Amino acid sequence: xxxEQISIFLENRAGRLAEISRVLGEAGVNIRALSLADTSxxxxxxxxxxxxxxxKAALKEHGFTVGKTNVVAVEVEDRPGGLNRILEILSxxxxxVEYMYAFVHHSGENxxxxxxxxxxxxAVKLLVNNNIKVLEGDTVYRx
Amino acid sequence: xxxxxxxxxxxxEALDAIQLxxxxxxxxxxxxxxxxxxxxxxxxxxxxxxIKALEDLQKLPFTMKQDLRDNYPFAMFATPMENVxxxxxxxxxxxxxxxxxxxxxxxxxxxxLMARTLAxxxxxxxxxxxxxxxxxxxxxGLGFHYGAERLGAxxxxxSGGNTKRQILLMKDFGPxxxxxxxxxxxxxxxxxxxxxxxxxxxxxxxxxxxxxxWTENMRLEIExxxxxxxxxxxxxxxVMGPGVAVECIEAKKGLHIFEDHFIPEIIHPETGEVLPYxxxxxxxxxxxxxxxxxxxxxxxxxxxxxxxxxxxxxxxLVRMGRITGRSDDMLIVRGVNVFPSxxxxxxxxxxxxxxxYLLIVDRIEHMDTLQVDVEISEAVFSDAVKDLQHVERxxxxxxxxxxxxxxxxxxxxxxxxxxxxxxxxxxxxKRKLR
Numbered sequence: 167x168x169x170e171q172i173s174i175f176l177e178n179r180a181g182r183l184a185e186i187s188r189v190l191g192e193a194g195v196n197i198r199a200l201s202l203a204d205t206s207x208x209x210x211x212x213x214x215x216x217x218x219x220x221x222k223a224a225l226k227e228h229g230f231t232v233g234k235t236n237v238v239a240v241e242v243e244d245r246p247g248g249l250n251r252i253l254e255i256l257s258x259x260x261x262x263v264e265y266m267y268a269f270v271h272h273s274g275e276n277x278x279x280x281x282x283x284x285x286x287x288x289a290v291k292l293l294v295n296n297n298i299k300v301l302e303g304d305t306v307y308r309x
Numbered sequence: 310x311x312x313x314x315x316x317x318x319x320x321x322e323a324l325d326a327i328q329l330x331x332x333x334x335x336x337x338x339x340x341x342x343x344x345x346x347x348x349x350x351x352x353x354x355x356x357x358x359x360i361k362a363l364e365d366l367q368k369l370p371f372t373m374k375q376d377l378r379d380n381y382p383f384a385m386f387a388t389p390m391e392n393v394x395x396x397x398x399x400x401x402x403x404x405x406x407x408x409x410x411x412x413x414x415x416x417x418x419x420x421x422l423m424a425r426t427l428a429x430x431x432x433x434x435x436x437x438x439x440x441x442x443x444x445x446x447x448x449x450g451l452g453f454h455y456g457a458e459r460l461g462a463x464x465x466x467x468s469g470g471n472t473k474r475q476i477l478l479m480k481d482f483g484p485x486x487x488x489x490x491x492x493x494x495x496x497x498x499x500x501x502x503x504x505x506x507x508x509x510x511x512x513x514x515x516x517x518x519x520x521x522x523w524t525e526n527m528r529l530e531i532e533x534x535x536x537x538x539x540x541x542x543x544x545x546x547x548v549m550g551p552g553v554a555v556e557c558i559e560a561k562k563g564l565h566i567f568e569d570h571f572i573p574e575i576i577h578p579e580t581g582e583v584l585p586y587x588x589x590x591x592x593x594x595x596x597x598x599x600x601x602x603x604x605x606x607x608x609x610x611x612x613x614x615x616x617x618x619x620x621x622x623x624x625x626l627v628r629m630g631r632i633t634g635r636s637d638d639m640l641i642v643r644g645v646n647v648f649p650s651x652x653x654x655x656x657x658x659x660x661x662x663x664x665x666y667l668l669i670v671d672r673i674e675h676m677d678t679l680q681v682d683v684e685i686s687e688a689v690f691s692d693a694v695k696d697l698q699h700v701e702r703x704x705x706x707x708x709x710x711x712x713x714x715x716x717x718x719x720x721x722x723x724x725x726x727x728x729x730x731x732x733x734x735x736x737x738x739k740r741k742l743r
Contacts, residue, residue: 173692175697177722177725205694207719208721230722230723231723232687264693
């Protein structure tokens with residue numbers, strides 16, 4: 167019940183982000199969700215895409231450093247308190263969130279939150295036991 | 310293999326006798342023919358006939374790079390121009406280039422010493438030499454070319470640049486010996502990989518690398534990535550070009566200096582005092598047989614060490630250690646001596662990042678700052694910011710441990726640091742100290 171995310175190292179230099187989106191576009195890869203972490207020196211672009219292997223191959227061919235990580239995608243109702251319920255559960259069990267980002271998909275009703283945990287198996291088990299809807303990778307890639 | 314058995318394995322006394330005789334002839338010759346040397350000898354109150362033993366070399370004045378510039382272009386030549394058959398010049402990164410000349414016999418001597426050099430590195434007749442040292446004013450290309458021909462090997466005079474085509478020729482011609490700068494060798498391996506060519510499937514057996522300082526770790530990297538033995542050579546255009554000293558493939562430990570043609574000394578870079586064997590300092594050369602452009606006690610600014618211990622290859626020649634830096638490229642950062650090659654050693658030792666770096670030194674509010682750009686690798690990349698920052702701190706700590714100076718490491722994208730096909734630019738000093 168995990169989702170594969172690719173991450174790309176980015177120097178803080180004009181035009182690098184555009185270069186990535188151009189490469190993915192030309193490879194016919196669709197971006198489902200993204201988040202950019204940045205420091206004064208460098209950035210890390212994290213992406214959920216329609217085709218991981220194709221995206222990774224195209225980016226590497228253009229000289230980018232690309233990594234793969236397993237993350238957890240959780241569906242929550244798009245209403246006040248939706249996110250809080252999940253965070254409360256995680257915090258109660260001392261599950262640490264490395265980082266997270268969210269998007270609302272076009273069916274409109276629900277939001278999807280991507281979590282990166284240190285203890286991914288423990289986190290998934292806990293969420294499922296609490297009746298939180300954890301999405302399969304294939305579902306997310308096709309959203 | 311020892312190419313010149315007689316002269317490369319001379320007993321010490323015989324070698325000393327040859328050196329003394331040649332040194333006396335040299336002193337007489339330069340005093341009579343080069344106004345610069347007459348003046349320098351007179352200033353020190355020394356006459357050619359004062360050279361009665363080899364130790365008397367220490368009475369003679371040093372020659373500095375600036376002296377060569379002051380006598381630009383031909384005033385240091387000890388023979389009329391009509392006897393000079395070849396001119397080379399060093400890259401003039403600061404000011405005018407230094408110009409060197411060769412007589413017919415100088416070219417012959419040089420070719421012979423390069424044949425010795427290539428043989429010591431394990432090259433022989435029947436080898437195909439892919440010579441990617443630059444041809445032109447630089448001594449590297451033609452020096453290797455003449456030496457390989459003299460040895461009876463086949464030379465591919467490919468010179469530097471057009472790396473993709475070089476990979477094609479390597480595949481099709483099957484060269485067995487690679488000659489180029491060590492950084493270009495690693496660049497060739499990268500380009501080959503990009504082109505889908507496995508370097509190890511090529512026929513190379515040995516590479517002869519020089520013209521820039523490199524490290525033991527870089528040797529291991531080249532040997533494992535390129536699938537060949539890597540041998541270090543030393544030379545500089547002022548003294549002759551490549552062919553002054555070379556490692557033997559048997560030991561690959563220290564470079565044998567061809568002492569029947571050059572006398573090496575190690576001096577203290579500040580006081581000029583001659584240091585005993587085993588002590589590191591600045592390398593100084595006196596040329597014994599050159600006709601057109603002889604040099605007395607030329608200060609190379611290269612830092613090394615000399616040692617006399619016998620070598621298992623059988624050569625009796627003195628050995629010099631790897632060049633560990635330049636006495637003038639040395640950076641002083643917050644009072645600490647920093648040699649850029651030390652940074653490379655740190656990166657090589659880690660094995661998880663590429664050995665390319667760029668040092669940026671600046672002075673901000675009267676404090677020196679040292680930034681080291683290092684290329685990210687898949688081995689250290691992570692999707693979490695704190696992991697990458699940890700890598701940066703970790704490299705900073707390694708540098709601090711090795712050099713005793715704190716710095717800021719910045720990760721940059723792969724291949725962001727320039728791969729030089731000649732001498733690599735590794736330092737940007739933004740301080741206005743001069």
